[in-house]
Amino acid sequence: MEDVKLTKLASCAGCGAKVGAGMLSRLLKGLPVRKDERLLVGYDKSDDAAVYQIDENTAMICTLDFFPPIADDPELFGQIAAANALSDVYAMGGEPKVALNIMTVTKEMSRETIHGILRGGYEKVFEAGAVIAGGHTIEDTEPKYGLSVTGFCHPSRILTNSAAKPGDILILTKPLGIGILTTAAKADLIGQDVKDRIFAQMTTLNKRARDIMTLYPVHSCTDVTGFSLLGHSYEMAGGSGAAIHILTDQIRYHEEALEMASMGMVPAGAYRNRDYVEGHLTKKKEIPLALEDILFDPQTSGGLLIAVPEKEGEALYRQLSDDMPGVSLAGYVSEGEGLILE
Amino acid sequence: MIDARGRSCPEPVIMIREAMKTKEEAYEMLVDSRVCVENVTRYASHEGYHVTVTERQDDFLLNIKK
Numbered sequence: 001m002e003d004v005k006l007t008k009l010a011s012c013a014g015c016g017a018k019v020g021a022g023m024l025s026r027l028l029k030g031l032p033v034r035k036d037e038r039l040l041v042g043y044d045k046s047d048d049a050a051v052y053q054i055d056e057n058t059a060m061i062c063t064l065d066f067f068p069p070i071a072d073d074p075e076l077f078g079q080i081a082a083a084n085a086l087s088d089v090y091a092m093g094g095e096p097k098v099a100l101n102i103m104t105v106t107k108e109m110s111r112e113t114i115h116g117i118l119r120g121g122y123e124k125v126f127e128a129g130a131v132i133a134g135g136h137t138i139e140d141t142e143p144k145y146g147l148s149v150t151g152f153c154h155p156s157r158i159l160t161n162s163a164a165k166p167g168d169i170l171i172l173t174k175p176l177g178i179g180i181l182t183t184a185a186k187a188d189l190i191g192q193d194v195k196d197r198i199f200a201q202m203t204t205l206n207k208r209a210r211d212i213m214t215l216y217p218v219h220s221c222t223d224v225t226g227f228s229l230l231g232h233s234y235e236m237a238g239g240s241g242a243a244i245h246i247l248t249d250q251i252r253y254h255e256e257a258l259e260m261a262s263m264g265m266v267p268a269g270a271y272r273n274r275d276y277v278e279g280h281l282t283k284k285k286e287i288p289l290a291l292e293d294i295l296f297d298p299q300t301s302g303g304l305l306i307a308v309p310e311k312e313g314e315a316l317y318r319q320l321s322d323d324m325p326g327v328s329l330a331g332y333v334s335e336g337e338g339l340i341l342e
Numbered sequence: 343m344i345d346a347r348g349r350s351c352p353e354p355v356i357m358i359r360e361a362m363k364t365k366e367e368a369y370e371m372l373v374d375s376r377v378c379v380e381n382v383t384r385y386a387s388h389e390g391y392h393v394t395v396t397e398r399q400d401d402f403l404l405n406i407k408k
Contacts, residue, residue, distance in 0.1 A: 187352040262388050264355040264381035271377050289384075 006077060006113070007186060009106055009143050010068030018067070018226030018298065020272035021046070021235070040158060041092070046235050047161050048088040048222055051153075059155040063088035066102045066146020070182055070300055071199060074113045078120020079203040081145045084225065084301035086128050089151035090210035091223040091304055093159035096151040099125045101135025104144040117145050128205055157214065161222035161232070162239025164307035168219055168333040170244065171317050173209040174201055174303025175326035176229060176294050177257025184256070184265040194256050201326075202301040208323055209304045216308055216316045224302035228273040229330070230295045232305055234280060234339050240307075243336030246295070248287055252328040253294050261293035269298035277339065284342035295341075307333055344371040346378065347401055354378045355385045358406070362389055369406040379404065 019027070025046070033042070040059060041051035049063035065085035071077045082099075089096040101121060105114055125132050125147070135148075164170075181198050184190045206223060213221065220240060224232050230246070237244040273296040303326075308316055310332070321327045344361055346354035354373050361369055369391075373379055379402050383393045386406045396403040 183352050187356050262384055264383070264385035264388070265352055266377075266381055266384065268351065268375075268377045271380060 005072045006069035006074060006143060007072050009108065018269065020269070020276055021227050021231055022272070022276045040155065041160055046239070048091040051092060051158055053155050057154060059153050059158055061089050061092045061094040061151040061153055062148075064102065064146065064148040066144050067300070068142050068144050070202070074116030075120035076199055076203065078117040078145060079124050080199070080301050082121040082124035082147055083203050083205050085147035085149055086124065086130070087206045087223045087225070087301060089149050090206040091159070091161075091221050092151070092153060093157050093210065093214055093218070093221060094151035094153035096125075096128050096130040096149050098150045099130050099132050100148045101132065101137070102146050102148060103135065103137040104140035104142065105137060106139070106141060106143055109143060117143075121145065121147065124203070124205065128207055159218055159221040160239070161220060161236050164220040164236050164240040164242055164244070164333045165309075166242055166333055166335045167310060168307040169310045169313040169317075169329060170233075170331040170333065171306045171308065171313065171320065172224065172229065172251070172303050172328040172330040173206065173306070173320055173324060174204070174224075174299070175252040175254055175328070176224075176297055176299060176302075177254040178202065178299045178302065179267040179270060179297040180257045180260050180265050180294065181254055182300070183267045184260040187265060189260060189263070189265065190256060194254070198254065204301075204324075206304050209320060212319055212323060213304065213306055213316065216312050218306055218308045218316075220307040222305050224299050224305050226269060226298045227276070228270065228296045228298055229305070230277045230281070230339060231273045233331070234277045236305065236307065237337065237339060240333070241337070243334045243338055243340060244331060245334060245340045245342055246331040247329065248291060248295070248341055250329050251295065252326045257294050257297070258290045261290040266293045267298060270296040273298065280338040282338065282340045284340060287341060305330065344369060347372050347374040349378070350375070351377055351381050355381050358382055358385055367408050371404040371406060372401050373404065374401040378402075
């Protein structure tokens with residue numbers, strides 16, 4: 001049986017499927033919270049993963065991420081979903097060790113397709129130096145795939161998304177525009193070369209960025225995914241009790257995303273992100289609408305957003321730039337609150 | 343009248359793009375989400391059209407003119 005296109009089985013792609021940040025905090029409100037002093041990071045700060053201290057030298061990082069197909073090639077979809085799930089451990093400064101599959105399959109999917117998705121996931125987990133130890137698969141009306149990942153870190157080396165300090169600079173390790181370009185791919189408006197470039201970016205683990213980052217005195221880190229650069233920056237600003245300034249001229253993005261945004265290839269998630277953040281945004285200058293769309297664009301398997309003191313940050317920026325394409329000096333942190341676009 | 347109700351993006355944009363191949367002076371379109379209003383408006387502006395949006399009970403009427 002020849003499979004239907006994987007992305008045609010999904011109503012929204014990749015991290016664009018994520019429930020909006022505003023909706024999520026309403027959904028979680030009022031649920032009982034049980035205190036455990038060993039729970040170092042819980043969901044109160046909207047961080048990338050939960051962190052539980054095992055002993056004085058070991059903290060366990062737990063995270064789960066899954067979504068509908070963002071690529072038609074099963075193996076590619078598996079690789080992207082796995083790279084995206086593993087990223088939450090890297091964003092906390094940790095190393096992933098054990099992963100479990102979480103998967104839904106539809107009646108239309110062949111055994112080869114399902115196998116291809118899993119194979120893609122396994123490849124990335126092994127590349128990360130972790131093992132896959134089982135998982136859970138159920139039938140559904142839409143395919144979905146991802147991982148639950150457990151990683152480890154020294155408790156004193158955990159990087160939360162809420163510890164940026166005035167005087168830090170912000171570095172973003174992957175260029176933006178993934179949500180817009182995957183939407184444009186659905187409309188057949190971009191060529192194979194652009195697709196190959198964004199797929200290569202989405203399957204790139206944040207492992208290298210994490211390994212380099214941990215050589216420096218980084219204060220705070222998160223990965224930029226469904227909530228977009230501005231959504232995740234807003235959460236970092238709020239959690240840190242500081243203001244985040246985004247240097248809009250310095251942000252690196254895939255150049256095709258600018259024209260595709262102006263042609264209306266903006267995913268629904270970008271509008272949710274805009275609704276969530278816009279009231280807390282100060283604009284120091286006129287910013288083209290298409291560039292704003294890119295700043296609100298949900299990223300699948302996006303880069304790390306790193307807050308590091310300026311003194312050491314420039315060397316970190318240089319080392320990252322030497323190692324990977326499209327690293328941005330995205331902004332800086334000051335006293336105050338909210339987001340400032342300049 | 344282009345009826346794109348029940349379609350999610352990028353489909354309505356593809357529909358108006360197809361329609362604009364005939365280069366009419368004006369188009370009318372129905373969509374049923376804010377996201378589609380925004381995206382069709384972006385596409386129409388990109389092609390040199392101006393859009394007026396009328397919000398109705400269950401959908402949005404877009405008047406797209408040169």
